[in-house]
Amino acid sequence: GAVVSQHPSWVICKSGTSVKIECRSLDFQATTMFWYRQFPKQSLMLMATSNEGSKATYEQGVEKDKFLINHASLTLSTLTVTSAHPEDSSFYICSARDSSDTEAFFGQGTRLTVV
């Protein structure tokens, strides 16, 4: 299957700082990328959907000024958690698909801990 690389795998940051998470599709063009958040023992929660070259569509309740998403190319999307707080600590996962009727491939996930 296609490969999606997410970096970093884990990060610890101080409260108030910003963290950037990268998601790259290595062998296909990701027209759409998704960002999810997952709390322990819970399902994936979609945060936003981004299409290359356009603004991300955020799900209800997700602060777009806090979770900045950039999808500048067909192979790269970034999620920046701004002014992180301990409650932002979570597992963040990206996924990408090259068209609407194919499966989504997931990155490895990023475990963020804000101290």
Next chain:
Amino acid sequence: GQNIDQPTEMTATEGAIVQINCTYQTSGFNGLFWYQQHAGEAPTFLSYNVLDGLEEKGRFSSFLSRSKGYSYLLLKELQMKDSASYLCAATDSNYQLIWGAGTKLIIKP
């Protein structure tokens, strides 16, 4: 509203067969996915069904009935490494993925 239902947890014995059911209600329907997720890892793709019927892929098979809004994932010859959460996700008319909460499968020796 849109909703996916699947059991929270199931237990099975190594070497046996287990069926994980999923029912969905979505605004339009464009296919159903099954993913496997081991603890602390991202989900990995298992299957995608668009048409009614059974699709077999090695030890794993997935079934879909569009008229009943129902799917199941069948795992045969269970191995300890199959212990994981299995996520059902349906795509709606906008091709958005609607996720179930996942079924935690526990395999016992």
